[in-house]
Amino acid sequence: MASISKFIAIIPAAGVGKRMQANCPKQYLCINNQTILTHTVTKLLTHPLISQVVIVLGANDEYFAQSPLAHHPDIIRVTGGTERVNSVLNGLKAVNAEQYPWVLVHDAARPCVSHQDIDNLIAQCLANNHGGILATPVRDTMKRGVFVKDAKSNVSKSINLIDNTVEREQLWHALTPQLYKTNELRFAIEQALANGVAITDEASAIEQANLPSLLVSASSENIKITHPNDLALAEFYLAKQAEQLNKSTAPK
Numbered sequence: 001m002a003s004i005s006k007f008i009a010i011i012p013a014a015g016v017g018k019r020m021q022a023n024c025p026k027q028y029l030c031i032n033n034q035t036i037l038t039h040t041v042t043k044l045l046t047h048p049l050i051s052q053v054v055i056v057l058g059a060n061d062e063y064f065a066q067s068p069l070a071h072h073p074d075i076i077r078v079t080g081g082t083e084r085v086n087s088v089l090n091g092l093k094a095v096n097a098e099q100y101p102w103v104l105v106h107d108a109a110r111p112c113v114s115h116q117d118i119d120n121l122i123a124q125c126l127a128n129n130h131g132g133i134l135a136t137p138v139r140d141t142m143k144r145g146v147f148v149k150d151a152k153s154n155v156s157k158s159i160n161l162i163d164n165t166v167e168r169e170q171l172w173h174a175l176t177p178q179l180y181k182t183n184e185l186r187f188a189i190e191q192a193l194a195n196g197v198a199i200t201d202e203a204s205a206i207e208q209a210n211l212p213s214l215l216v217s218a219s220s221e222n223i224k225i226t227h228p229n230d231l232a233l234a235e236f237y238l239a240k241q242a243e244q245l246n247k248s249t250a251p252k
């Protein structure tokens with residue numbers, strides 16, 4: 001199999017961050033005086049195997065043009081779509097599959113990803129010649145809930161009860177990056193969309209196409225900043241990573 005020297009990464013950054021309840025899309029909130037998007041893009045562009053990034057922006061995004069990244073030579077900008085999957089597909093349409101036969105897709109909202117985990121994902125996918133995702137095993141007992149009418153209350157109120165315990169052996173949190181062969185991923189997403197299948201990550205489109213995906217165990221620090229209390233945790237992890245990097249690059 002031909003050796004792959006460089007990768008392109010698609011960064012879906014066209015969301016509005018409803019769950020963050022902020023006054024701007026969450027990817028433009030700041031941690032240590034840098035936007036979350038800048039943290040994430042910088043993390044990817046400083047990885048030795050990633051040579052270009054496709055940033056997928058909202059149609060009405062007025063923030064990126066003010067960013068220090070706005071004129072970066074290795075950044076391609078495309079416009080996103082209504083759902084994350086539409087944004088990812090728009091990003092894929094900007095990728096030359098002959099130049100980049102493999103593509104990483106990584107959420108803008110995940111700035112804490114480590115280079116080590118990206119290395120592991122790339123190594124395992126190339127060794128097996130098929131795609132895969134970073135993932136972290138579930139640690140808690142998992143319950144499925146069900147809403148039922150509250151028998152006691154005379155107001156039609158429903159309460160949430162445990163329906164069952166979900167077997168957690170081999171239950172994983174899907175993270176990103178997710179790494180796939182460019183043409184396979186584009187075909188799988190187009191097919192899933194044509195079939196009206198709900199797609200929330202690249203792996204779910206690949207599963208619909210009956211193609212395999214590796215689960216590459218990764219750090220649980222690679223959180224997706226979603227709710228307000230995720231910001232402090234992300235700031236802690238980024239500070240820890242910066243300290244580790246300073247120690248590793250400090251003169252001996």
Ligand SMILES: Nc1ccn([C@@H]2O[C@H](COP(=O)(O)OP(=O)(O)OP(=O)(O)O)[C@@H](O)[C@H]2O)c(=O)n1
Binds near residue numbers: 012084110
């Ligand atoms: N139409 C969309 C929706 C989401 N995303 C991106 O996909 C990533 C993961 O999505 P999520 O965490 O759900 O972000 P939002 O959709 O912005 O959050 P919310 O669901 O709270 O609105 C984010 O980087 C987001 O910017 C995107 O590019 N296009």
Ligand SMILES: C[C@](O)(CO)[C@H](O)COP(=O)(O)O
Binds near residue numbers: 174201224
């Ligand atoms: C892609 C993802 O981050 C994997 O966990 C997740 O599916 C994104 O989901 P969201 O609803 O768009 O946040």
